Amino acid sequence: MLGGQAWYYQQIIRLAGDEEADPDLGILKAVGAYVKDELSRAFLTRRARLIAR
Incomplete structure (x- = not known):
């Protein structure tokens, strides 16, 4: 299920x-890209919140 979701997510991003x-x-490449995107966005969000304090 996660593989399919990641595949569609990557297509929408493209x-x-x-x-x-x-x-x-x-599917494996899509899952890898999905995880990378999510971790990257989480890091940037956390950094922005820390800077905004």
Whole structure:
């Protein structure tokens, strides 16, 4: 289930960035990219909150 969600998430991110969808994107690669994106966004959010104090 997470693999499918990650795959669709990555396709939406690609479309939002004016790229074409990649139907050949593998599930494992999509999960890896999804986890990387989420950790990156969490780090940036935490850093922004610390700076705003």
